[in-house]
Amino acid sequence: MVVLKMHIEVEQRLQEVASFRTRRFFKEEIDVALNKAMDQVLRDSAAKFQQDQTELEVIAPLLEHNLIRTPYIPQTSDADYEPNTVFTFLPAGAYQVINSRVNVIQDKYNCSTAPTINVTPELEYSTKLTFPFSSSPLSQYYTGFRISRQPSNTTIVTVSSELPPTLLEPEQRFEVIDDIKDQINPLFNGTYDIFWEDNYRVPFGRGAIFVVTKASSEDLRLQFFAPDGITPNQTVDATPTTLTYQKYSQAEIDALEPADIVSKITPVNILEQDVVYQHLHYNKLTTTLPHRVLATQTKKKVIFYTAESFIITKIWLDYIRKPRRISLILNQSCELGESSHGRVVDLAVEYLTLDLQKQQAAPLVEHNELRNPIK
Secondary structure, rough: OHHHHHHHHHHHHHHHHHOOOOOOHHHHHHHHHHHHHHHHHHHHHHHOOOOOOOHHHHHHEEEEEEEEEEEEOOOOOOOOOOOOEEEEEOOEEEEEEEEEEEEEEEEEOOOOOOOOOOOEEEEEEEEEOOOOOOOHHHHHHOOOOEEEEOOOOOOEEEOOOOOOOOOOHHHHHHHHHHHHHHHOOOOOOOOOOEEOOOOOOOOOOOOEEEEEEEEOOOOEEEEEEEEOOOOOOEEEEEEEEEEEEEEEEEHHHHHOHHHHHHEEEEEEOOOHHHHHHOEEOOOOOOOOOOOEEEEEEEOEEEEEEOOOOOOEEEEEEEEEOOOOOOOOOOEEEOOOOHHHHHHHHHHHHHHHHHHHHHHHHHHHHHHHHHHHHOO
């Protein structure tokens, strides 16, 4: 269902409920209600899709499979340090991990002790590029932006805005932000992670893009395009923050003799953290040959629980990505499965109807007080 049709259905349903006795909602207000409803349907379907085929059809357009991630070893200085674990970061735009597999390595002759692999540091560079919203109404000239490495002037990504040229009102600036978020969310490609405001590797920053990479420590430049879509209108330069993580040496893993180790891909049970703890003994697994590895997902990362008998060398993730925002101005419809669009409209009408009732409550109270004054 295209976004215009969703708006028409919502407005028709509201006319039936309100009978034209109240003001009509602005299209932006209907977008807010539709997005709120979409988020609710996504939460419900993500919780039930493994038991219900119809719910799987709802989230199927958002599924991403076989994303390879590096396991990192937590350090005792980390605020959320847990022993006998490895972790990996969630990709940009991930909503929920639904399945995972790991490659485990064991000693072929000594099942109680894993092969000894040294730990090596891995550097990561996180750059915060602040949007110049405070300097001028960005919506009056924004047509896209470019992120590049400096001083080599190598382009990382170029984004063309999907906003219509008639969007000139400063109070519609939030549409610019939605456009930027929706353009950025799909830009994870393995070399660069690009986040809008919600990068958890460095402190949170408002009105900023975070670019995270292991590829280069060069400064980054953010350039906004003028109305012609070519000329840079504003430029922001920033220096990356260097972060260090520990991982197993890939060279030493590759050097292990196949005759001396057991290497296999093992499925993962992703559970709530309190459920995981029920399976642990002194905060570690007691099994020597894991048929399944236990893991839990936090807002920032996926944590995998290990034992002394094996190490995890590679991680595969299947996950649900975040849907793009519904927006009539951007001509963006609901990305959930078509079968769910009626539910989204129904919920949006319910939210807006509740809002109408709140608007009518205050005059009703005032009218009753006039008719029945307090003596």
